[in-house]
Amino acid sequence: MTTAGANEAVSGADLVETLSESEVAKIEAECAHLPDRQSAAIDALMIVQEHRGWVSDASLFAIARLLGMSAEALDAVATFYNRIYRQPVGRHVVMLCDSVSCYVMGADRLAEQVKAHLGIDFGETTPDDRFTLLPIVCLGACDRAPTMLVGEELVTDVEAGRLDDIFARFE
Amino acid sequence: MATIFVDGERYEAKAGQNVLEAVLSQHLDLPYFCWHPAMGSVGACRQCAIVEYADENDERGRLAMACITSVRDGMRISIEAPYAAEFRTSVIEWLMENHPHDCPVCEEGGECHLQDMTVMTGHSQRRYRGTKRTWRNQDLGPFIGHEMNRCITCYRCVRFYRDYAGGTDLDAMGSRGRMYFGRVGDGKLENEFSGNLVEVCPTGVFTDRPFSSQYTRKWDLQSAPSVCPGCAVGCNIFPSERYGDLKRVHNRYHGEINGYFLCDRGRFGSHFVNDPARIRNAGTRARDDVFEARGVDAAMDALGKMLRDRKVIGIGSPRASVESNFALKSLVGRDSFCNGLADGEADLIALALDVHGRGGARIPTLSDVETADAVLVLGEDVLNTAPRVALSMRQAARGRALEMGSEAAIPGWQDAGIRGHAQGRLSPVFLATTLPTRIDDIATATFHATPADIARTGYAVAHRLDGDFAEGDAADEFVERVAAALGEAKRPLVVTGTGSAEPGVIEAAANIAWALRARGADPALLIAPHEANSVGAAMLDAGLSLDGALEAVRSGEADTLVVMENDLYRRAESARVDAALAAGAEVVVMDSMENATAQAANLVLPAAAYAECNGTFVNYEGRAQRFYQVFEPGGEIAPSWVWIQRAAQAAGRSDCAWSGIDDLVRACADGEPALAAIPEAAPAADYRSEADTRIPRQPHRYSGRTAMRADVNVHEPKPTVDDETPFSYSMEGQNTGRQPGSTVPYVWSPGWNSNQSVFKFQQEVGGSLSGGDPGARLIGTDGPNGADSACFRNPPAAFAGGDGVRLFPVHAIFGSDELSARSWPVASCSPPPYVVLHPEDARELGVEAGDGVRCDALSASAEVRIDAAVTRGAAACVVGLPGLPEPLPSEAVALSRDPDFPREAEIIAKG
Amino acid sequence: MDKPLTERIGQNGGQVVDIDAYEAGGGYAGARRALTTMTPEEVIDLVKDANLRGRGGAGFPTGVKWGFVPQGDAAGTGPKYLVCNADEMEPGTFKDRYLMTFDPHLLIEGVVVAAYAIGAERAYVFLRGEYFEPFRALEGAIADAAGRKYLGDGIFGGEFNLDLRLHRSAGRYICGEETALLNALEGKRAQPRLKPPFPPASGAWGRPTVVNNVETLCCVPAILRNGADWFRDLGLTDDAGTKIYGVSGRVNNPGLWELPMGTTIREIIETHAAGMRNGYKLRGLLPGGASTDFLVPEEHLDLPMDYGSIAAAGSRMGTGTMILMDDSICPVDMSRNLQHFFAQESCGFCTPCREGLPWLEELLTDIEEGRGTLEDIDILEKNGAFIGAPGNTFCLHAAGAIEPLQSALKYFRDDFEAHVREGRCPYRERKGDG
Ligand SMILES: Cc1cc2nc3c(=O)[nH]c(=O)nc-3n(C[C@H](O)[C@H](O)[C@H](O)COP(=O)(O)O)c2cc1C
Numbered sequence A: 001m002t003t004a005g006a007n008e009a010v011s012g013a014d015l016v017e018t019l020s021e022s023e024v025a026k027i028e029a030e031c032a033h034l035p036d037r038q039s040a041a042i043d044a045l046m047i048v049q050e051h052r053g054w055v056s057d058a059s060l061f062a063i064a065r066l067l068g069m070s071a072e073a074l075d076a077v078a079t080f081y082n083r084i085y086r087q088p089v090g091r092h093v094v095m096l097c098d099s100v101s102c103y104v105m106g107a108d109r110l111a112e113q114v115k116a117h118l119g120i121d122f123g124e125t126t127p128d129d130r131f132t133l134l135p136i137v138c139l140g141a142c143d144r145a146p147t148m149l150v151g152e153e154l155v156t157d158v159e160a161g162r163l164d165d166i167f168a169r170f171e
Numbered sequence B: 001m002a003t004i005f006v007d008g009e010r011y012e013a014k015a016g017q018n019v020l021e022a023v024l025s026q027h028l029d030l031p032y033f034c035w036h037p038a039m040g041s042v043g044a045c046r047q048c049a050i051v052e053y054a055d056e057n058d059e060r061g062r063l064a065m066a067c068i069t070s071v072r073d074g075m076r077i078s079i080e081a082p083y084a085a086e087f088r089t090s091v092i093e094w095l096m097e098n099h100p101h102d103c104p105v106c107e108e109g110g111e112c113h114l115q116d117m118t119v120m121t122g123h124s125q126r127r128y129r130g131t132k133r134t135w136r137n138q139d140l141g142p143f144i145g146h147e148m149n150r151c152i153t154c155y156r157c158v159r160f161y162r163d164y165a166g167g168t169d170l171d172a173m174g175s176r177g178r179m180y181f182g183r184v185g186d187g188k189l190e191n192e193f194s195g196n197l198v199e200v201c202p203t204g205v206f207t208d209r210p211f212s213s214q215y216t217r218k219w220d221l222q223s224a225p226s227v228c229p230g231c232a233v234g235c236n237i238f239p240s241e242r243y244g245d246l247k248r249v250h251n252r253y254h255g256e257i258n259g260y261f262l263c264d265r266g267r268f269g270s271h272f273v274n275d276p277a278r279i280r281n282a283g284t285r286a287r288d289d290v291f292e293a294r295g296v297d298a299a300m301d302a303l304g305k306m307l308r309d310r311k312v313i314g315i316g317s318p319r320a321s322v323e324s325n326f327a328l329k330s331l332v333g334r335d336s337f338c339n340g341l342a343d344g345e346a347d348l349i350a351l352a353l354d355v356h357g358r359g360g361a362r363i364p365t366l367s368d369v370e371t372a373d374a375v376l377v378l379g380e381d382v383l384n385t386a387p388r389v390a391l392s393m394r395q396a397a398r399g400r401a402l403e404m405g406s407e408a409a410i411p412g413w414q415d416a417g418i419r420g421h422a423q424g425r426l427s428p429v430f431l432a433t434t435l436p437t438r439i440d441d442i443a444t445a446t447f448h449a450t451p452a453d454i455a456r457t458g459y460a461v462a463h464r465l466d467g468d469f470a471e472g473d474a475a476d477e478f479v480e481r482v483a484a485a486l487g488e489a490k491r492p493l494v495v496t497g498t499g500s501a502e503p504g505v506i507e508a509a510a511n512i513a514w515a516l517r518a519r520g521a522d523p524a525l526l527i528a529p530h531e532a533n534s535v536g537a538a539m540l541d542a543g544l545s546l547d548g549a550l551e552a553v554r555s556g557e558a559d560t561l562v563v564m565e566n567d568l569y570r571r572a573e574s575a576r577v578d579a580a581l582a583a584g585a586e587v588v589v590m591d592s593m594e595n596a597t598a599q600a601a602n603l604v605l606p607a608a609a610y611a612e613c614n615g616t617f618v619n620y621e622g623r624a625q626r627f628y629q630v631f632e633p634g635g636e637i638a639p640s641w642v643w644i645q646r647a648a649q650a651a652g653r654s655d656c657a658w659s660g661i662d663d664l665v666r667a668c669a670d671g672e673p674a675l676a677a678i679p680e681a682a683p684a685a686d687y688r689s690e691a692d693t694r695i696p697r698q699p700h701r702y703s704g705r706t707a708m709r710a711d712v713n714v715h716e717p718k719p720t721v722d723d724e725t726p727f728s729y730s731m732e733g734q735n736t737g738r739q740p741g742s743t744v745p746y747v748w749s750p751g752w753n754s755n756q757s758v759f760k761f762q763q764e765v766g767g768s769l770s771g772g773d774p775g776a777r778l779i780g781t782d783g784p785n786g787a788d789s790a791c792f793r794n795p796p797a798a799f800a801g802g803d804g805v806r807l808f809p810v811h812a813i814f815g816s817d818e819l820s821a822r823s824w825p826v827a828s829c830s831p832p833p834y835v836v837l838h839p840e841d842a843r844e845l846g847v848e849a850g851d852g853v854r855c856d857a858l859s860a861s862a863e864v865r866i867d868a869a870v871t872r873g874a875a876a877c878v879v880g881l882p883g884l885p886e887p888l889p890s891e892a893v894a895l896s897r898d899p900d901f902p903r904e905a906e907i908i909a910k911g
Numbered sequence C: 001m002d003k004p005l006t007e008r009i010g011q012n013g014g015q016v017v018d019i020d021a022y023e024a025g026g027g028y029a030g031a032r033r034a035l036t037t038m039t040p041e042e043v044i045d046l047v048k049d050a051n052l053r054g055r056g057g058a059g060f061p062t063g064v065k066w067g068f069v070p071q072g073d074a075a076g077t078g079p080k081y082l083v084c085n086a087d088e089m090e091p092g093t094f095k096d097r098y099l100m101t102f103d104p105h106l107l108i109e110g111v112v113v114a115a116y117a118i119g120a121e122r123a124y125v126f127l128r129g130e131y132f133e134p135f136r137a138l139e140g141a142i143a144d145a146a147g148r149k150y151l152g153d154g155i156f157g158g159e160f161n162l163d164l165r166l167h168r169s170a171g172r173y174i175c176g177e178e179t180a181l182l183n184a185l186e187g188k189r190a191q192p193r194l195k196p197p198f199p200p201a202s203g204a205w206g207r208p209t210v211v212n213n214v215e216t217l218c219c220v221p222a223i224l225r226n227g228a229d230w231f232r233d234l235g236l237t238d239d240a241g242t243k244i245y246g247v248s249g250r251v252n253n254p255g256l257w258e259l260p261m262g263t264t265i266r267e268i269i270e271t272h273a274a275g276m277r278n279g280y281k282l283r284g285l286l287p288g289g290a291s292t293d294f295l296v297p298e299e300h301l302d303l304p305m306d307y308g309s310i311a312a313a314g315s316r317m318g319t320g321t322m323i324l325m326d327d328s329i330c331p332v333d334m335s336r337n338l339q340h341f342f343a344q345e346s347c348g349f350c351t352p353c354r355e356g357l358p359w360l361e362e363l364l365t366d367i368e369e370g371r372g373t374l375e376d377i378d379i380l381e382k383n384g385a386f387i388g389a390p391g392n393t394f395c396l397h398a399a400g401a402i403e404p405l406q407s408a409l410k411y412f413r414d415d416f417e418a419h420v421r422e423g424r425c426p427y428r429e430r431k432g433d434g
């Protein structure tokens, strides 16, 4: 503990969560091949998110400490990227493509249908924590538009009639 | 040099500069936001658009951002071209989409760069119909307010806070149209330079919170050029007043010292001037301690009697002006005068002056510090004793990055490019301090030891550089690395000071500098004392040491003691001071604030605070700088030297009858050879501008003067005529910026209502003020090298543990300095008294971090902190805080667990 | 017809080409030739000679870019980097996903050659985070290649070492911009960098770096195998090689085809994509992703799809994957969709992009919903011109955003004005079919 400074940081000291051994091991493995630890910031956030579903403030402080950077510097990174969740999400994230090829193929109407189907709006999570619905930009399957991503699965040629079947596969 | 054509006119510019710097250096108007003269360009705001033409025949040109376009010889550009002008208007229109237009309730209003640029570009009609984004603000602590809705996303705040000042707890969050500048959650901004955000932010996002609580518009503030009383660096400041209150302190640009930035002690440390504990009346204090206001005449009668036919001793002060000290000395005579420095400190400063007098090493300005290519700090925690030096050292550390940038042909102003290219590589900076410090992040290596062992290490470095210098020992690897790095440097810098109370560190620092000089380098040596006028006080030829003065009073040899702006309990052991004050002599105290010494006085006189009087401070460089009265103090408050003048008259003496400050300055220069140059620090009272006018303390839009006293009397009092200075107490006169730099009372220029107008007051962007940077150097900056290896040959003995614990002083930026510690914003950040123990010593004492320990020798208890960097048997003790006086005992002391000491958590729980 | 990029996928029946199949089809021969018989300079000269131009959108000559990388002592100390830009987030673009998923070794071989040519000992594939299938394909392929010593230390038994890693992006379109990508790779916010310095001088971690698109690198192995002349001759016009062209929208056979560079738009749409679906007429097309200017069937169908011809028509070939706008689509609403994308994906660094694009989106929304005025169209035009001129903004993201807008205003102005005149979207009733 440093004593010479004026004031101890009002830091997240109380907020720090313990990272699991496997999280730490994976983060250290990333650090090992990078020129400095901070360069692993994005990887570390993604690793913890894979384990916990999202990055809480407590996780953020823990990762920052592990990488030897401030929570602010890490949050600056975390809040930049689409795929790092700073709020809890459901078990499966449904990402509906809203970019131009899917738009041409009726993505706007599909979005209404998906919202109605799940009973939630974009940015929301179903009450049973099963699905979180988010928009996503072009998923790179434009020849089979409209498209969406459920968890890690790319679903193409989505039609309202198939939604039951599609979502049923994700518990 | 390069010739450039701007809208057909020919100008000279510096090659390698960017075009924005070049045109602003010509005092042309070109809007900008993200560029900052001290931080370079990033090209984010796109406000500084110009049209650049390929050659004379090119009539269309292409749009370019001035701040990221290098000056080329013969280049042709246009500021006025319609395409550029319209683009700039559009940039404002975009920025205004989400801006709340809350100028009437915004603290920045009237000095807002965003307002200025909006007017300058001519955007006035709102066409955007969307909903404005809104944010939640954060509580950033007592210094800084936060109002994110006003943000225009120029990135200046983070570039200053994080990149320039090394802060870690503020960053740019989010992306796209939803950028947020803040922290992860509420909490005080920790960086010691956070206050600059107020001036760096071009609009009202970051505001001066203490100022907000007693707010006045810039146009209603009266100000004068002044010098920060917070430490010995001598940063230039603009304190401002309204209704008799000191409202705030802003940076006053000085090209060689503070540049554009102050530390938070300086910025927020002046509110003591308005403190209820100010002494406002002359009066007596009988032995029963009851103060009785007696009025000036009665007080002077009493004082006259005390002085007549009696043996009088005068104790001056390193926080009083040179002039007041000289006046006191004139009153009591050389042999009865003491400069008020603690004896140890006085010896250290005398040593520093001796070292500087021998020459051989430059005394660096802060801009010199920034260009050092290797730095060694020996024993001084500058971040806490001379904070602004630490900010400059941080820039010195970036030298390596700039060098790498220049090797890769990246222009020096291309800030992000250089950072990316250099990947955090830094110039060598070595820090040898008692404890870890908050600039250790820039250190190549640190070394923590007792001051004596640091001194020995320093001796060893000098010896390693040049075998003729005395040997030291300790820390072999550190010594090797330091000697190698300094030895390779062209402009090495050694920084030390009086903070560790160890003469050996100054001797060792001098040896190193001289050894470097002997090897052909151009070394600089910075020795930081503590207080604003430590050097000035020490330069007076005084007959008595503090001990000598106290002893003379105690022994009854003297029967009157005049103490000027000095709390003796901070300078000498309480027992000695008690003994002197209780010896029966008449005790006269002139001071601005109540303190323990004033409590013991028979006669108390209200002294003006720095902002209420004129005077000179001499900083660590030996630079005499004039500070001017910002406002006339109320009641009976008067400058100390005026009290002395009146006292002499009351005593029936014909001397000490100076006709004014100029007369006193001249008398001082004549009487004190070391101070002969002080009149050069600033022009005399009869100075007038080109148009034969005075310089106004009030800006041209100062309002409501006639109403200010309407509740008292509808007749407006005539403004005071200031006989002492070239300034007026009104809006009359001219502040063109062409007058001497020492007499610029505020920066303001047509179209430029904010502090950004400073470029109109500079010869060129980032250069000297148009009328020269203030101050007169009193000690040679590059004297003959009279020094040789024979000077300092006796390193202090190595630290050896024994019975008890040896206490070493450490300092707190917020708390250790007497006056700023009584400014409420600073006081709220001051740590509790604490000592730092080695874990083993703590274990032996049976204490843990947060417990209290009792030290009978200090008659005090302090909080325990634990750090393995402390040497066993030694402990660092914060000094200057209430209850923990300086100087510390020189012998080992006994510490014991204090079971009654309240833990912080308990204090919080009790509220 | 030679199809150096896709022939193995075809032979494999559209299945993933594993390392055996890849080698059986001549794979790794090019890299072996480069590393065992040629100097880096010779490789660079060959690629220059082949006139390979970057397939990431800007069309910069690849060999020339490689040539900017300092070699030997001039490079200073520390690693050099080769980075494959596999971020593919340009709306309407789906070619890199295809190549990586089905023939990952082709990319790996291209990476090995490029890294050898510039002297990089580290390489990254910067892969879009949502690309799970390509990730699995590449992950396996990298392991297989390392197993045969085509990656790692002592490649092909020689001196050259290459450490190839997959970096999965945390997602932002701007990561595709090469300097933003480097910041992302360094674990920072993906804001673009000011140039100079250019990446070949100072890129990842301040070291010389080349960033190349997936398809660009996939072109390299065949150049090594078959030579520069062969590659140049593949193209029908001035531009060399083959190109993966794609079509999305209401055509009978949307998809991707490897065709000679310079194949006409008409052939791509009518022959390969089998023409518009019944009942739909082509109104306009974005030739190479969302950030390219509209072309229209009346004027542009017979243009060869190459860099020069499309540029001459006022657009860009971009990624070569076209998005077709049929007559059921409202050009105003489609413009709104496009601006929504660009406004969302702005990194937030410079003013015109951060603040200007959301305003354009709002104006388009207002016009689309019948609240627009003629002045709004003026603002779109004027602001578009300010935001869209390269150099006016910090990077080319905003310039890309404005290309489809300015061309929509040019070709479909009547539609914009009709919205204002009628106070509603004339396409609304027709929506819903399809
Ligand atoms: C906003 C923006 C997004 C880009 N996205 C991509 C991308 O996803 N993939 C890509 O290969 N290039 C992308 N580029 C182009 C790259 O900056 C760069 O030119 C390219 O990767 C260079 O590779 P090449 O020379 O092989 O084409 C993008 C450019 C911009 C301005």
Ligand code: SF4
Residues within 6 Å of the ligand: B150, B151, B152, B153, B154, B155, B156, B157, B158, B181, B200, B201, B202, B203, B205, B206
């Ligand atoms: S808070 Fe102020 S300084 Fe920071 S980005 Fe916003 S406008 Fe600029």
Ligand code: FES
Residues within 6 Å of the ligand: B020, B031, B032, B033, B034, B035, B041, B042, B043, B044, B045, B046, B047, B048, B065, B066, B067, B068
């Ligand atoms: S000042 Fe030039 S872009 Fe901001």
